[in-house]
Amino acid sequence: GAVVSQHPSWVICKSGTSVKIECRSLDFQATTMFWYRQFPKQSLMLMATSNEGSKATYEQGVEKDKFLINHASLTLSTLTVTSAHPEDSSFYICSATISSGANVLTFGAGSRLTVL
Amino acid sequence: GDSVTQMEGPVTLSEEAFLTINCTYTATGYPSLFWYVQYPGEGLQLLLKATKADDKGSNKGFEATYRKETTSFHLEKGSVQVSDSAVYFCALSAQNTGFQKLVFGTGTRLLVSP
Numbered sequence: 001g002a003v004v005s006q007h008p009s010w011v012i013c014k015s016g017t018s019v020k021i022e023c024r025s026l027d028f029q030a031t032t033m034f035w036y037r038q039f040p041k042q043s044l045m046l047m048a049t050s051n052e053g054s055k056a057t058y059e060q061g062v063e064k065d066k067f068l069i070n071h072a073s074l075t076l077s078t079l080t081v082t083s084a085h086p087e088d089s090s091f092y093i094c095s096a097t098i099s100s101g102a103n104v105l106t107f108g109a110g111s112r113l114t115v116l
Numbered sequence: 117g118d119s120v121t122q123m124e125g126p127v128t129l130s131e132e133a134f135l136t137i138n139c140t141y142t143a144t145g146y147p148s149l150f151w152y153v154q155y156p157g158e159g160l161q162l163l164l165k166a167t168k169a170d171d172k173g174s175n176k177g178f179e180a181t182y183r184k185e186t187t188s189f190h191l192e193k194g195s196v197q198v199s200d201s202a203v204y205f206c207a208l209s210a211q212n213t214g215f216q217k218l219v220f221g222t223g224t225r226l227l228v229s230p
Contacts, residue, residue: 004159032216043120044205044220093160097216105218107152107159 002028004096006108013084014116021079021111023094029074030096034105035067038091050077084115118143122206122221129228135193137224139180139206142187147208149173149182149189150218154203163191163204201228 003026013019023033032051036044048064050056050071058064066088068080077096081088091112095105122139129135141147148167152160164173166182166189173180178193189206206221 006159034217036220041222043222044218046217046219049217095160095218105162105216107161109157109159 002096002098002106004030004094004106004108006094006111008111009109010112010114012114012116015085016083018080018082019084019113021081021092021094021113023077023079023096023108025075025096025106028096028098028106030077030098031074033071033077033094033096035069035077035079036093036095038093038110044093047079081113084113086115089113089115118147118208118210118219120206120208120219120221122204122224124222125203125225127224127226129196129226131198131228131230132195133228135191135196135200135226137191137204137206137226139189139191139221140187141189141206141208143208143210143219145211146184147210149180150207150209151178151180151189151191152205152207152220154205154223156202160205196226196228198228198230201226 005024007022035047038044047062048056048058050069056069071077093110095107119142150165151163153163154160164175166173169184171182180191203223203225205223207218
């Protein structure tokens with residue numbers, strides 16, 4: 001079946017540094033990828049939708065200059081948290097869909113970011 | 117806006133017990149409804165779904181029925197196993213978003229003991 005891989009699975013960084021998280025579709029081409037964020041004991045919140053070759057669409061309240069999303073190929077999307085602060089510490093999850101009309105998504109295992 | 121409310125956990129059961137995890141939703145139109153399961157160290161996996169009122173989604177002994185009159189999509193299983201221990205997420209995707217954007221509940225952790 002479809003597999004989505006996220007890397008790294010966990011990362012610790014110092015405040016003010018930038019961190020990149022990769023999301024790869026291993027055995028299918030993902031026209032659309034989604035990035036979610038999950039705080040402890042809260043829902044997964046959609047941050048942005050990225051389509052291959054075009055700019056990401058961010059949800060209301062998500063800073064696009066802080067959370068840079070790139071979807072340069074049909075198998076890779078990256079999320080870069082720039083100038084990270086402790087409040088950015090969270091669990092980041094990506095998902096991918098094989099076509100724009102599908103309503104079934106494949107999720108990565110998530111990446112836990114801790115900013116010191 | 118659209119939202120999903122599910123019961124807080126953890127839910128602790130003995131093996132072979134009956135499971136119900138409640139889920140209610142708020143949405144305009146006719147959303148699709150989903151249950152996702154997340155096992156430790158793995159990504160969310162689709163467990164079952166229903167796309168219209170009165171549909172019943174089922175998989176691996178789990179069932180949920182799309183009840184529009186009560187805006188609910190409760191997850192049930194007649195006899196749980198230790199291997200069912202995981203976090204379960206109820207979610208919807210709204211008709212007006214092209215059914216792609218998922219709105220999740222907070223997740224309910226299920227712990228099944230032998």
